[in-house]
Amino acid sequence: DLQPLCDPNDVIIVTSCLIRDMTGDVNLYRANAIRVLVNIIDSAMLGSIERYIKQAIVDNDFAVSNAALVSACHLFEQSSDNAAIVRRWIGEVQEVLMKQSASSQEASAKDMVHANAMRLLCQMKSHDRLGMAKLVQKFSGLVAGESLQSPLAIITLLRLCGRLLSEELSKEHDMMVGDVRDMSSLCKLYFDFLESSLDHSVTMIRYEAARTICSLPNLGTHNLSKSMECFRKMLLSPKPAERFSAVKTLSEVTCQPRAVALCNDGLEHCIDDENKQIATFAITTLLKTGGESTIDRILGNLSSWFSTIQEEYKIIMLESLQELCLKYPKKHRAIVVFLALTLREEGGFKYKHAVVEAIVSLIKQVPESAASSLFHLCEFIDDCEYTMLSTHTIHIIADLLPMVEYPSRYIRFIYNRVFLENAPIRAAAIAALSKIAACFPSLRVSIVSLLKQTLTDDDDETRDRACVALAVLQEAMALNPYEPPVVEEYEDIVPDAPVDGDLAAWIYLLPPPMSFAKLERSINAYASTPGAME
Numbered sequence: 001d002l003q004p005l006c007d008p009n010d011v012i013i014v015t016s017c018l019i020r021d022m023t024g025d026v027n028l029y030r031a032n033a034i035r036v037l038v039n040i041i042d043s044a045m046l047g048s049i050e051r052y053i054k055q056a057i058v059d060n061d062f063a064v065s066n067a068a069l070v071s072a073c074h075l076f077e078q079s080s081d082n083a084a085i086v087r088r089w090i091g092e093v094q095e096v097l098m099k100q101s102a103s104s105q106e107a108s109a110k111d112m113v114h115a116n117a118m119r120l121l122c123q124m125k126s127h128d129r130l131g132m133a134k135l136v137q138k139f140s141g142l143v144a145g146e147s148l149q150s151p152l153a154i155i156t157l158l159r160l161c162g163r164l165l166s167e168e169l170s171k172e173h174d175m176m177v178g179d180v181r182d183m184s185s186l187c188k189l190y191f192d193f194l195e196s197s198l199d200h201s202v203t204m205i206r207y208e209a210a211r212t213i214c215s216l217p218n219l220g221t222h223n224l225s226k227s228m229e230c231f232r233k234m235l236l237s238p239k240p241a242e243r244f245s246a247v248k249t250l251s252e253v254t255c256q257p258r259a260v261a262l263c264n265d266g267l268e269h270c271i272d273d274e275n276k277q278i279a280t281f282a283i284t285t286l287l288k289t290g291g292e293s294t295i296d297r298i299l300g301n302l303s304s305w306f307s308t309i310q311e312e313y314k315i316i317m318l319e320s321l322q323e324l325c326l327k328y329p330k331k332h333r334a335i336v337v338f339l340a341l342t343l344r345e346e347g348g349f350k351y352k353h354a355v356v357e358a359i360v361s362l363i364k365q366v367p368e369s370a371a372s373s374l375f376h377l378c379e380f381i382d383d384c385e386y387t388m389l390s391t392h393t394i395h396i397i398a399d400l401l402p403m404v405e406y407p408s409r410y411i412r413f414i415y416n417r418v419f420l421e422n423a424p425i426r427a428a429a430i431a432a433l434s435k436i437a438a439c440f441p442s443l444r445v446s447i448v449s450l451l452k453q454t455l456t457d458d459d460d461e462t463r464d465r466a467c468v469a470l471a472v473l474q475e476a477m478a479l480n481p482y483e484p485p486v487v488e489e490y491e492d493i494v495p496d497a498p499v500d501g502d503l504a505a506w507i508y509l510l511p512p513p514m515s516f517a518k519l520e521r522s523i524n525a526y527a528s529t530p531g532a533m534e
Contacts, residue, residue: 014040018036034056034068037071057069057093058095069113069116069117072089073116073120076120087124090124093120094121096113111150117153118157122160136164139157155204162212191223194209194213197209203242207230209227221258228259228262231266232262235263240278244278246266247281257289264286264289267286268282268286271286276308279305280313283302286298287321287324288323295328306345311347336362336372339358340379343355343380344383352389359377367403374397375409378413381394381417382416387424387425390428395428395431397410399435407440411450414432431465433451434451434468434473434508438476438498438508439505440496441496447473448477451470472503475503480502
């Protein structure tokens with residue numbers, strides 16, 4: 001860290017001391033000296049100490065060997081000159097990978113060394129496709145014979161196979177691949193290694209292989225069957241870490257619902273898991289991949305479980321429910337009823353707002369749900385404890401009423417807010433009634449009579465809104481009086497809509513002719529120099 005601030009002559013003194021430590025007898029000093037040296041030397045000095053680092057790579061002390069390998073990885077990424085020098089160490093790196101451990105304790109200590117050696121070897125061959133293929137072919141055979149002992153090294157090799165296979169599959173331009181093995185000999189080599197690792201004795205290797213296969217693009221369902229079977233076994237495992245890793249990965253591959261359906265029994269087993277994160281991922285995955293016939297059963301299980309989780313997980317569920325309703329519009333009634341029940345439960349503002357927005361999103365995307373959804377929102381404003389959310393919901397109801405067949409049924413819910421709530425909610429109710437009257441000329445007479453009863457309200461804003469609304473609506477009714485259509489004269493139902501140029505519709509339904517920022521600037525200009533604008 002202090003090198004840029006030091007005199008170059010002092011840096012030479014420091015590097016000489018570090019080189020002496022690197023060639024000393026104390027292994028701890030040797031490892032730390034190597035780590036520091038790679039951060040302060042350039043490619044010219046690297047050539048002079050190259051033989052020391054190569055000796056450290058094959059050193060019998062695990063700390064020294066590991067430090068040399070990690071330092072080589074950093075050197076490889078620093079510059080092309082350093083990378084050219086590091087590539088000359090490939091013999092030593094392969095020698096490290098071929099070393100056998102005499103005991104289980106030694107094998108455990110050697111795991112990280114093998115993993116870093118494999119990482120460095122992959123970096124050395126990153127620009128040589130044929131070399132990477134030979135690397136996979138060589139060490140995949142060792143894996144089958146249990147010669148490559150480090151699980152982390154095997155995982156590094158699996159990720160290399162996944163990257164190489166993804167590049168090959170991406171050439172298909174989003175076309176689904178039948179059998180990966182039929183594409184080329186390299187694809188067959190990579191995919192066979194991935195599938196053979198699904199039967200490995202180490203769990204994290206099986207998981208990494210299954211996760212890598214699921215992340216491959218353009219794969220058909222039959223290519224995923226074996227990896228899904230691996231996930232299904234992990235979902236039924238008594239270890240929470242295995243269940244979590246499996247359910248988390250499955251929640252990310254829901255674009256293949258037929259393949260994920262093979263794990264449905266395991267996912268349903270995780271619904272009652274003590275770990276709420278596991279249960280949350282299990283339910284969201286079932287909601288995204290379940291069939292239309294399973295929705296009622298899933299919602300039934302969800303109702304009893306929903307009240308036991310935190311609100312952040314409930315919001316995740318709401319997103320899955322929206323996707324499910326868009327996928328199966330015929331099931332909108334069951335989903336809307338479930339959302340309405342959640343509104344009646346205790347919850348914070350953010351959660352209740354998310355439920356309201358979920359219902360509104362369903363109304364806009366599934367118009368068939370508008371009537372029942374708006375009715376549930378009307379019931380919600382009766383018991384809503386948050387003023388901001390209540391006013392927001394009232395305005396939403398007024399905006400969405402044109403989507404229902406009988407808007408007059410919802411007016412009483414809004415009008416009740418005028419007498420039973422605080423001033424902001426009463427003002428919002430007046431504004432909502434005014435908008436409804438502007439949108440439906442047949443309801444203006446009734447709404448005007450209701451607004452007249454609010455002229456004596458205690459709140460100034462509520463009275464002002466009522467006075468303005470009455471003046472606008474009465475003038476609009478005088479200019480364009482509403483005449484009920486004669487049913488015999490029309491074959492179809494006449495739409496209840498304002499005529500062109502209607503005053504109330506122009507004021508309440510159309511956007512203002514200027515932005516609020518421009519209006520504010522004009523008002524400030526007029527207030528400062530009132531005579532200039534005459």
